[in-house]
Amino acid sequence: MRFRHRRVAAAAALATAAVVGLPACSAVLDGEESLVDADSLVVGVKADQPGLGLEAENGGFEGFDVDVALYIADRLGIPGENVEFVGVTSAEREEKLLNGEVDMVVATYSITPGRKTQVTFGGPYYVAKQDVLVRAEDTDIQGVRDLDGMSVCQGAGSNSAARITEGLGIPVERVExxxxxxxxxxxxxxxxxxxxxxxxxxxGFLAEDPGAFRFVNNPFTDEKYGVGLPYGDIEACEAVNKAISRMYQEGEATEMLDRWFGNTDLEMVHSVPQFEGCD
Incomplete structure (x- = not known):
């Protein structure tokens, strides 16, 4: 069964639950099967992020997030040929899960309290840290506080610049x-x-063009990358967490990270992340 064709009803149930004050997860999952029962999946990944999710010339997708999604699917008993990848932007991840266009999102999807009101998250499958990329010749920028008064770009739907201005109180010009x-x-x-x-x-961008840019290499937040699942699918969340644990314990995660980021000076984490829990 391809679950995206069943998610529209689930999204409608979620909206109804919000209006009448019912528990959202029971509203969504009444009569709905878990993703653990699926024999195929549609997975949302980034299409323009080298090393993570990038659409290749042949129309396929490649990167760390793609590898993670395929590993999880395999542990759920779904072969790679039954996994369809579609590109998603940061701004549309919740929407595509809620309206049933995708069954799962593995797209540098940071777990936040606000997002957890609409999405059930497995993982995290990796804990990244926010950092800064500058042009190679801009040697005066050695830390985030050196950005005071400068222009900083973030992708649409991201909270990255807000973490600098509101989180750290550093005045920067926010460009989206x-x-x-x-x-x-x-x-x-x-x-x-x-x-x-x-x-x-x-x-990922540094590896693609190492001579043009440099890492400031002074991280200042933890970003917990979660596997976005339909709200209330606790059974799938628990299965995803088991798959992620095994991915690290068997060394698969280390191989994936080295494959995509081994030629950069990024300090990578190779231990099982602390999970958020599926409730």
Whole structure:
């Protein structure tokens, strides 16, 4: 069964639950089967982030997030040929889960309290840290506080710049690009002074063009990458967490990380992340 065709009813149930004050998870899952019963999946991944989720010339997708999704699907008993990948932006991840266009999202999807009101998260499958990427020649920027008064680009739907201005109280000019590829293009041609987001995202762009940019390498937040699942699918969440644990214990996670980021100076984490819980 391909679950995206069943999620529209689930999304409607979620909306009804919000209006009448019912528990959302029971409203969504009454009469609905868990993703653990699926024989195929549609997974949302990024399409423009090198090393994480990138659409190749042949129309396929590649990157760490894609590898993680395939590993999880395999542990759920779903072969790779039954996994369909579609590109999603940061701004549309919740929408595509809620309206049933995708069954799962593995797209540098940070777990936050606000998002947990609409999405059940497995994981995290990796804990990244927010850092800063600048042009290679901009040696005066050695830490996030050196961005005071400068322009910083973030992708649409991201909270990265807000963590600098509101979280750390550092006044920067916040510029929003359509995607992080757009931000990197603006950094390359001098329209912005820096791009700040999760270090795995930045490492992917750095690996693609190492001579043009450099890491500030002074991280200042933890970003817990979760596997986005339909709200209330606790059984799938628990199965995903078991798969992630095994992925690290068997060394698969280390191989994936080295494959995509081993030629950068990123300090990677190779131990099982502390899970958020599925309730």
């Amino acid at each position: 690009g359509e995607t992080y590829s757009d931000c990197i293009a603006q950094l390359r041609d001098g329209r912005v002074d820096a791009v700040s987001t999760d270090n795995l995202i930045l490492a």
